Amino acid sequence: MSRTSKYHFFWRLAGEDKQVLRNSETGFQLRFALSGFLIAFIFVTAVISYHHTFSQIFDIPNLSWVWGFLFSLMIFNIYKLNLITISANPNRKGMGYIMSFFFRICILLLLGLTIVKPVETLLLKKTLDIELAYLKFDEIKQVKAKTAAYFDVAIASNDRELIRIKQQLADGRIKTSPDKIEQLEAKKQKLLLDKESLIKDTEKLIDESSYYVRGLIHLNNKFPWVWLISGGFLLLFLLPLFLKYFISKSSSYDIIRSELNRDIILDEYDNLKYLYPLLTEKSTGIRIELEERFEDPPFNLIPKTFTRNTGTENDFLKYLNGL
Numbered sequence: 001m002s003r004t005s006k007y008h009f010f011w012r013l014a015g016e017d018k019q020v021l022r023n024s025e026t027g028f029q030l031r032f033a034l035s036g037f038l039i040a041f042i043f044v045t046a047v048i049s050y051h052h053t054f055s056q057i058f059d060i061p062n063l064s065w066v067w068g069f070l071f072s073l074m075i076f077n078i079y080k081l082n083l084i085t086i087s088a089n090p091n092r093k094g095m096g097y098i099m100s101f102f103f104r105i106c107i108l109l110l111l112g113l114t115i116v117k118p119v120e121t122l123l124l125k126k127t128l129d130i131e132l133a134y135l136k137f138d139e140i141k142q143v144k145a146k147t148a149a150y151f152d153v154a155i156a157s158n159d160r161e162l163i164r165i166k167q168q169l170a171d172g173r174i175k176t177s178p179d180k181i182e183q184l185e186a187k188k189q190k191l192l193l194d195k196e197s198l199i200k201d202t203e204k205l206i207d208e209s210s211y212y213v214r215g216l217i218h219l220n221n222k223f224p225w226v227w228l229i230s231g232g233f234l235l236l237f238l239l240p241l242f243l244k245y246f247i248s249k250s251s252s253y254d255i256i257r258s259e260l261n262r263d264i265i266l267d268e269y270d271n272l273k274y275l276y277p278l279l280t281e282k283s284t285g286i287r288i289e290l291e292e293r294f295e296d297p298p299f300n301l302i303p304k305t306f307t308r309n310t311g312t313e314n315d316f317l318k319y320l321n322g323l
Contacts, residue, residue, distance in 0.1 A: 011033065013039045015083055015084040020256050020260055023256050024252045024256060025252050028251065038239055039083075039240055043072055046115045047069050048122075049115045051065050051067070052068075052121070059210075075111055075115070082241065086245055108237065108241070109238075111237075112233065115237075116229065116237075121219065124223075128215050128218075132211050135211065135214065139206050144199050151191055151198075152195075155195075158191065162181065165180065265299075276288070276290045
């Protein structure tokens with residue numbers, strides 16, 4: 001077994017070619033092994049993070065593992081796409097490249113925040129539970145006061161009507177059946193029961209609510225140092241990107257990779273030049289050779305110079321007169 005075979009799995013996670021790294025210096029082998037390990041760590045963290053998020057929002061713990069895994073795969077593919085397509089020390093660094101690189105980093109930072117923020121609530125669960133208990137207590141207190149005030153107005157109105165009817169009945173100014181008084185008494189009892197029931201239901205609803213989003217906001221507002229955890233994770237999240245980006249173009253890794261890519265392109269182009277006339281002859285009956293318009297095909301950076309011999313005005317007139 002090769003000495004570097006133990007790194008192959010991590011190299012694949014980092015999106016690197018083992019043929020290139022096998023012939024590179026040990027430092028680059030370890031660099032991309034570390035990159036692959038960080039990506040594996042990020043993926044596992046993402047699964048745990050998104051499972052926690054979906055579990056808190058939808059309250060389906062088992063199914064949330066499936067959702068968390070699928071969502072992490074999506075994030076992982078976006079992350080690897082950015083990692084694979086980035087160039088180490090590109091030759092051209094114009095405004096277009098700078099803007100593209102900036103937006104790429106911003107997108108990755110947003111993805112990283114969606115992973116680390118739920119994890120923070122897990123790491124600081126005890127602290128968050130205490131804070132949420134205070135939040136829920138204040139919320140319940142406010143809701144109870146508003147609910148009691150609403151029902152107290154209705155009960156007070158019912159009591160005034162009941163007193164007014166009893167007083168008029170006692171003064172002999174009206175005659176009414178006992179049913180009217182019983183209805184008002186029954187209405188009062190129902191209002192009291194509804195008041196107590198609604199307060200209990202609301203208190204239970206608030207107490208059993210996860211307060212997930214409010215917990216995230218409260219945790220970051222009250223404890224700004226939590227952003228140190230976020231910053232540390234985001235550095236790890238971007239580290240594989242920077243490990244590849246900051247590689248010298250004179251390094252063995254970049255030289256071997258460039259030579260391998262060049263050989264692959266040239267081999268494929270030679271294969272195209274061989275097959276093109278055969279395929280055109282087979283499909284049209286005419287053998288058509290691939291026309292070269294550049295000095296350095298297939299890279300096509302140096303166009304060929306075509307020299308055209310043109311005559312004088314007299315030559316043109318002679319041509320028109322058939323001379």
